[in-house]
Amino acid sequence: MTEGGKITVSCVLNGAKTDLCGEAAQPASEALRREGLFGVRETCSLGVCGTCTVLLDGEPVSACILPFYALEGSEVRTVEGLESGGRLSALQQQFIESQAFQCSFCTPGFLLSAAALLDSTEGALTDEQVEEGLQGHLCRCGCYETVKEAVRAVAARRHGQDAGRGAR
Amino acid sequence: MSGTLDDSGAADSRAGDSRAAVPVAVGAAVGQSIDVLQARSRVDGTVEFALNAEVPGMTHARLLRSPYAHARIVSMDVSAAERLPGVVSVLTAADFDRPGAPHRYHGPVVRDQPVVCGRRVRFAGDPVAAVAAESEEIATAALDRIEVVYEELPRVTTVEEAMADGAPLVHDRPPEVRDHGYADVRLAGVGGNVCTKFQLRKGDVDAALAGSDVVVDRTYHTPAVQHVTMEPHVVLATYDRRACALSVLSSTQGPFAVRDALCEMFRLPSSSVRVVVPPLGGGYGAKTYAKFEPVAAALSWKAGRPVKLVLPRDEDFLSLTKHAATIRMRTGATFEGRLVARDVQIFFNGGAYADISPRLIKNGGYSCVGPYDIPHVRIDSYALYTNLPPAGAYRGYGVSQAAWAYEQQMDELADVLGIDPVELRRRNLLVKGEAYATGEIMDEAHWEALLDKAAAAVDWSPDSRRGTGPSGRLRGKGVAVILKSTVTPSTTHAAVRLDADGTMQVFSSAVEMGQGAHTVLAQLAADAAGIPVANVHVTAPDTQYTPYDQTTSSSRTTRAMGGAVTKAARVVRDRVRRLASELLEADPDDLVVSGGTVFVAGVPSRNLSVAEVCYRTRTGSISGDGDVVTSGGLDPETGQGVASDHWHEGAASAEVEIDPATGKVYVTNLYVAAYAGRVVNPKLARLQMHGSALFGMSHALYEELVFDNGVLTNPNLSEYSIVSMGDMPRHLEVELLEEPGEAGIHGLGETGLPPVIAALGNAVASATGARVRQLPMTPERVLQAMEARGATEERDALRGLEER
Numbered sequence: 001m002t003e004g005g006k007i008t009v010s011c012v013l014n015g016a017k018t019d020l021c022g023e024a025a026q027p028a029s030e031a032l033r034r035e036g037l038f039g040v041r042e043t044c045s046l047g048v049c050g051t052c053t054v055l056l057d058g059e060p061v062s063a064c065i066l067p068f069y070a071l072e073g074s075e076v077r078t079v080e081g082l083e084s085g086g087r088l089s090a091l092q093q094q095f096i097e098s099q100a101f102q103c104s105f106c107t108p109g110f111l112l113s114a115a116a117l118l119d120s121t122e123g124a125l126t127d128e129q130v131e132e133g134l135q136g137h138l139c140r141c142g143c144y145e146t147v148k149e150a151v152r153a154v155a156a157r158r159h160g161q162d163a164g165r166g167a168r
Numbered sequence: 169m170s171g172t173l174d175d176s177g178a179a180d181s182r183a184g185d186s187r188a189a190v191p192v193a194v195g196a197a198v199g200q201s202i203d204v205l206q207a208r209s210r211v212d213g214t215v216e217f218a219l220n221a222e223v224p225g226m227t228h229a230r231l232l233r234s235p236y237a238h239a240r241i242v243s244m245d246v247s248a249a250e251r252l253p254g255v256v257s258v259l260t261a262a263d264f265d266r267p268g269a270p271h272r273y274h275g276p277v278v279r280d281q282p283v284v285c286g287r288r289v290r291f292a293g294d295p296v297a298a299v300a301a302e303s304e305e306i307a308t309a310a311l312d313r314i315e316v317v318y319e320e321l322p323r324v325t326t327v328e329e330a331m332a333d334g335a336p337l338v339h340d341r342p343p344e345v346r347d348h349g350y351a352d353v354r355l356a357g358v359g360g361n362v363c364t365k366f367q368l369r370k371g372d373v374d375a376a377l378a379g380s381d382v383v384v385d386r387t388y389h390t391p392a393v394q395h396v397t398m399e400p401h402v403v404l405a406t407y408d409r410r411a412c413a414l415s416v417l418s419s420t421q422g423p424f425a426v427r428d429a430l431c432e433m434f435r436l437p438s439s440s441v442r443v444v445v446p447p448l449g450g451g452y453g454a455k456t457y458a459k460f461e462p463v464a465a466a467l468s469w470k471a472g473r474p475v476k477l478v479l480p481r482d483e484d485f486l487s488l489t490k491h492a493a494t495i496r497m498r499t500g501a502t503f504e505g506r507l508v509a510r511d512v513q514i515f516f517n518g519g520a521y522a523d524i525s526p527r528l529i530k531n532g533g534y535s536c537v538g539p540y541d542i543p544h545v546r547i548d549s550y551a552l553y554t555n556l557p558p559a560g561a562y563r564g565y566g567v568s569q570a571a572w573a574y575e576q577q578m579d580e581l582a583d584v585l586g587i588d589p590v591e592l593r594r595r596n597l598l599v600k601g602e603a604y605a606t607g608e609i610m611d612e613a614h615w616e617a618l619l620d621k622a623a624a625a626v627d628w629s630p631d632s633r634r635g636t637g638p639s640g641r642l643r644g645k646g647v648a649v650i651l652k653s654t655v656t657p658s659t660t661h662a663a664v665r666l667d668a669d670g671t672m673q674v675f676s677s678a679v680e681m682g683q684g685a686h687t688v689l690a691q692l693a694a695d696a697a698g699i700p701v702a703n704v705h706v707t708a709p710d711t712q713y714t715p716y717d718q719t720t721s722s723s724r725t726t727r728a729m730g731g732a733v734t735k736a737a738r739v740v741r742d743r744v745r746r747l748a749s750e751l752l753e754a755d756p757d758d759l760v761v762s763g764g765t766v767f768v769a770g771v772p773s774r775n776l777s778v779a780e781v782c783y784r785t786r787t788g789s790i791s792g793d794g795d796v797v798t799s800g801g802l803d804p805e806t807g808q809g810v811a812s813d814h815w816h817e818g819a820a821s822a823e824v825e826i827d828p829a830t831g832k833v834y835v836t837n838l839y840v841a842a843y844a845g846r847v848v849n850p851k852l853a854r855l856q857m858h859g860s861a862l863f864g865m866s867h868a869l870y871e872e873l874v875f876d877n878g879v880l881t882n883p884n885l886s887e888y889s890i891v892s893m894g895d896m897p898r899h900l901e902v903e904l905l906e907e908p909g910e911a912g913i914h915g916l917g918e919t920g921l922p923p924v925i926a927a928l929g930n931a932v933a934s935a936t937g938a939r940v941r942q943l944p945m946t947p948e949r950v951l952q953a954m955e956a957r958g959a960t961e962e963r964d965a966l967r968g969l970e971e972r
């Protein structure tokens with residue numbers, strides 16, 4: 001739908017059906033920030049640093065190079081949508097415990113890609129799997145080690161629970 | 169107060185000095201890995217970065233920048249930009265000629281940096297105009313409508329060019345020195361393109377070098393690199409014309425440095441300039457001193473509306489850099505491996521404006537001695553003006569450059585002497601009670617322990633330094649030890665307020681930029697006051713309310729601000745004891761405050777909660793102040809005196825594998841250790857070390873700003889590489905040395921960075937037998953060094969044949 005150079009896109013944003021208005025070619029990151037989703041942050045504006053990552057139909061994408069119109073009909077998840085019922089996800093909680101951030105500007109992107117990685121894999125994760133899954137994310141403060149610890153801890157706990165269930 | 173600080177210049181006796189930092193012990197909060205304050209906001213996207221700030225009537229700013237490294241502005245026409253619908257205001261140099269206009273120049277030491285350029289641009293990226301518009305898009309469109317005619321001028325971009333006879337001058341006139349500058353910064357040797365010079369003289373270097381058994385004479389290079397904070401510079405400035413007051417929200421590490429710069433620029437009292445600082449998305453030195461606050465404030469002054477400026481990434485790359493440096497270093501030693509003399513000329517490329525170069529090149533200069541006892545030392549350290557973006561504070565603060573040179577030189581000397589590099593260092597490390605080259609006595613010295621740990625971490629042995637790994641990869645190990653000063657003298661104040669319910673506000677101007685400053689301050693305040701850490705709230709810096717602090721940099725906050733907060737909280741605790749004394753029928757000195765409860769020592773059943781004490785004594789709140797004010801200073805002729813209130817001590821070791829076909833360096837093992845004295849929060853401290861390690865690795869292997877005719881060619885994260893998760897060492901370990909009982913806190917923000925670069929340099933040289941003296945150690949440079957070594961060996965072999 002277009003109106004005065006602007007278009008309206010319909011999407012499921014953090015679980016809620018939402019109509020967003022914006023210019024077709026503008027970066028999705030800007031449109032989402034205008035919605036008050038300040039967890040979407042731009043750093044490189046080139047799609048190489050991962051900071052602005054959102055999940056589009058469950059897949060991590062760089063919102064800074066994603067045109068606004070591409071949100072049409074998709075399920076969009078930002079870091080604001082990782083918690084449920086006001087409770088942080090296990091991954092978010094583990095990021096705090098493992099201190100997987102310093103300035104935390106890049107953290108939403110890491111969290112979303114890690115969430116996608118955890119969703120798309122089963123069982124425990126190796127360092128290599130985490131590195132591969134989070135490859136497109138830069139953290140200048142240097143928290144890669146604790147990010148890996150956090151993601152692996154969540155995966156291991158989940159694995160433990162799965163194994164526990166299997167035994168029963 | 170306008171940045172005027174203690175200028176005693178005299179060596180102080182720190183013992184018993186009421187203004188010194190305070191030692192602390194492990195307690196209920198101190199020494200515990202508690203979660204950071206407001207942890208939830210860090211993982212749910214709700215941290216209030218400056219980037220999110222909005223106020224009614226806000227306009228959006230963009231800067232027009234010079235495409236030339238050095239040029240005369242022949243003419244400028246902004247009328248078409250002003251006519252563009254949605255443009256609110258266009259700021260140019262001409263606006264500063266109006267009566268009552270602010271000063272057009274600023275700078276923390278000398279006023280040499282124009283808010284917008286007038287007749288001349290001095291680097292490619294120098295702002296020539298600023299636009300405020302209803303949207304960022306309109307502001308951007310307006311930039312294209314500004315017509316500027318330039319006439320290019322001859323430029324200097326390297327230190328060699330800057331020093332050449334008849335070199336074009338970056339600044340024609342001597343810079344205007346700021347009235348109330350920093351006590352430790354003195355200009356010397358100003359002239360030509362020399363911004364300033366620092367020198368250190370100890371003993372008779374020429375005679376000592378002549379008498380040395382061996383002398384190693386090498387030149388080392390490190391490039392300009394950028395901080396690449398994930399959050400760019402953000403400023404929201406509001407100039408209130410009716411009140412003649414300025415309010416600025418900024419992503420700065422130096423709220424008071426910014427306030428003072430704006431006070432001077434607008435000729436306003438400090439009560440009329442308010443600087444508020446939300447959490448920063450990274451600092452690393454990039455956001456020290458006024459940067460873009462002056463232009464945003466001036467634009468708001470002209471526009472009469474609030475102005476928000478968010479630097480695009482490519483412009484953030486032009487905001488400030490680490491100094492490129494060329495270091496010629498000669499070190500003389502005896503055959504037994506005793507260092508005798510060191511002679512250094514170190515040239516820092518300061519770029520177009522002085523910024524904080526005059527302090528940085530001083531620190532980088534005297535640091536060239538390293539943690540060693542060298543009887544004869546001569547150091548000449550220069551900051552040179554060039555037509556490049558300004559260089560300034562950067563995590564490591566000159567020590568990265570110095571240590572890159574001296575720790576490589578130690579290995580080169582070891583090879584010449586045939587002594588194991590670890591052993592050579594051990595024979596020369598400073599020990600407690602010895603004097604540094606500045607003459608100050610080292611009250612602490614832990615380098616030997618740090619070196620031993622670093623060597624052990626890579627299973628160091630003289631014959632295991634090099635080897636061959638899988639698929640023919642070359643393996644090598646390297647170590648490095650460093651010392652780093654902290655800004656001295658410096659001043660920090662803090663205040664706390666205990667409220668009647670037993671909770672506490674800490675009023676501090678320490679900037680939270682991810683290092684965890686506010687969390688450790690809460691921990692220190694809690695233990696000092698005797699209340700649970702959950703009861704402590706730490707304010708964000710707000711120059712209207714929070715007490716003065718010199719800067720959040722120089723690895724000083726946990727010690728200096730932590731000390732000030734500890735003292736302030738102890739004042740409150742003592743007041744609580746006095747109030748409780750009558751209620752508990754005990755002498756105040758016999759009362760203990762702990763966990764929010766006051767009790768009689770040895771009789772914990774005789775107790776009252778802090779809240780109850782306040783209630784029963786009709787006390788609404790209890791306030792306390794504290795400060796840490798250090799003194800020191802160096803003689804401008806000899807460099808003798810007190811360079812640093814205390815010293816940071818670090819060491820690193822590395823193991824690398826190198827593909828001999830490509831020259832690519834793989835870091836397999838990286839270890840970093842620092843002396844901490846007392847760790848306030850282990851998990852945060854560990855991350856400071858990780859950060860330093862990865863910055864060091866990134867500088868060693870990847871980062872370099874590349875200029876073509878003075879124009880930066882890689883101002884983006886696709887062409888400028890920083891370390892990523894996939895580059896991580898296979899094994900990364902960090903370690904912190906602590907003392908039992910009460911111990912002084914030593915900052916950890918930077919200590920691990922310089923030794924990592926040098927250790928990697930030494931590991932690469934061990935692996936290949938070829939030394940790369942120019943950072944970063946790219947595959948090309950590694951291959952070049954190996955080829956040069958090969959050629960040398962071939963030549964030597966041929967010569968050997970001929971001689972036979």
